[in-house]
Amino acid sequence: MVAWNLVFQTPTTLPRKYLQRYSNQLFVNPVSACKLESISRNLTSLQACCVPRAVLYSSGPKTQNFQHCFEKSNDGFLLCEGVKVEEVMKVAEQSPFYLYSKPQITRNVEAYKEALEGLDSIIGFPIQANDNLKILEHLQKLGVVRFLVSGNELELALHARFDPTRCVLNGNGKILEDLVLAAQVGVFVNIDSEFDLENNVATARIAGKKVNVLLRINLDVDPQVHPYVATGNKNSKFGIRNEKLQWFLDSVKEHPKELKLVGVHCHLGSTITKVDIFRDAAGLMLNYIDQILDQGFEIDYLNIGGGLGIDYYHTGAVLPTPRDLIDAVSNLTSFFILKFRPGGLSFPYPKQGISF
Template sequence: MSPQNAPSTPPTPAGQPFFHFDQNRLFVESIELETLAKQYGTPLYVYSRAAIEHAWQSYARAIESRKALICYGMKANSNLAILQLFAKLGSGFDIVSGGELARVLKAGGDPSKVVFSGVGKQIWEMEAALKAGVKCFNVESVAELKQLSEVATRLNIVAPVSLRVNPDVDPHTHPYISTGLKENKFGIAIEEAVQTYQYASELPNLNITGLDCHIGSQITEISPYLDALDKLIILIKALSTQGITLQHLDIGGGLGIRYHDETPIDPADLINTVFERLTSNGLGDLELVMEPGRSLVGNAGVLLTQVIFLKPAEQRSFAIVDAAMNDLMRPALYEAWHGVLPLKLNTGAKAQTWDVVGPICESADWLAKERTLAIEQNDYLVIESTGAYSFVMSGQYNSRTRAAEILVDGDQVTVIRERETFDDLIRGENLLDL
């Protein structure tokens, strides 16, 4: 866009209709976002309860009356209030640490609906999950099988086990969030799966209950899932000939969302296709487990930030804002694209191309590059689609305190995480006795 006044037609925010323009001002549900920015300060994460529940219903309707369990992949967003919402909706949880298990229990989640994934489960984490009574351990190596058997035997508890297999399927996504290729650290090679299941069946205090596969994240095509599923069906049938019968099949999560111009998969399209393929192969009695994360919360959240300075330059022009890579790591880590919008349109500012950058002393501290924005100093901006893998990856680099988190429900606002203070920042540190 050449320099000119901002367009009169409002853009379409990601997460519509829960984020929408009204008279050129951006709202979340019934509340103007600029009101929240001024009242609670920036950087500020804001989530829409209605958007979260709408995303959940897209899965709930698809599995209605079917033998299936949706386990929220909570690494996407682990705020206690968000977990509490999912627990109330009847969700299970996909966890990858003992800390995440503790969060689920604190939020009122049902441990019998928890699947414990991850390549590096420690002994104390295994003990905590066994005592809590999780649904299943998604085991990712022979060494883990052996360790889990020893821990379960010592506690005199039988550990329910599913093996996570690596099907060597390309999910057509960013290499950093691909998890189902041979070069990835996750899972057991599918060629070794039958032998590993046989080994597991001989270990004490293990009960084989399922098969797990997760090929990656931000997937926008059904075909990679079906490529993996075809391999899993062959494996399930091979296991059956060895006397190993499974109760559930976990196909992971990974459905993508709209960041820019993507067309996300409708969960119903994937779930219907998976059930049809299982049924046609005589496996319709298997319970289907899914672990969506990003697709449940990604478009339900935004990050609000304020322009500190505008710095036009010969090569690039910079909009320096008060949010930074410590608040939103994805652009620096993945070169991820997030939409950027002003909270007010048609302010009289001229539109031009800006790189939106933060105050941190790193060249990687950028949130968006080459965006056409009509903005002035002190204006507020929204960074879209930050409900997933955003606050959870934030840190305190440059001694910056972490942002507050807000949940909006209609015209009601709840602070679900207080903004950190300097005392929070240095908690646990000690001066020397000099």
């Protein structure tokens, strides 16, 4: 008989301050007792958020192949990592629920790590894509950094034991309170607009800390995705337009005690199916970096954000892998490191970030 256990993420496992802030979102339904029954493979079910969520994992061999955890058995059952979902339902005792595969998450991250091998790089995951605490803790152990859009997400990242100096606060909806918390703990901030820059100056003074900032540049690149998830074209509400860039550079120069420009950032969109879009974006970003360096700034980080699409409609389409993505931009980003950071100097943070 295979030993296994069912671990719940209950309200009592979180600090009081965290519970007060997140109780409505995370713990609408009480956690009920679960009956322990043997299942064919070692698994742990983790329950959180307003409907149950489960994370399935096994102690099978580690693989870096980019593969999917769900499949259909010959006798018609839906399987996750070889376990019948029907069996998971028996121990969850509540439905509907979300089922996640821990090995799948690991494989996804390892696929990017393998593709990025030999490059100074980071892999970032936006916390708004999935705020399940147990999944965040697993990603933290895998070395993934956090991309945040609010103070609430920053507090959640801190609770999951992410190093705040390896987190990035992004988005055009950052409020003063969020920025103060970010400044206090050393989070990097992507500046998205004029008032965003002014707020960062104010919060740096409140916190008594200099803020490391990146400029989010709107490249006006068509990612060829649904307009609702396109973030890098000229009609998008995100990022700095080319004609405004000089104003931001001048403003950073005017506030040397509050701001330190350490990099540039762009985000193209989600569900992207053509890696050439990333390559074109990287080339444009290098041109901007050249302009910025000419004005005496030192740029340590190039952050290119966006997400690869999957076969949503099960048409059998051949879609790019993490390896395809990195191969498309690696020559350009390696050129960036060699040209602007000669001699192989080490820095406290990598020079290239790919967020997914």
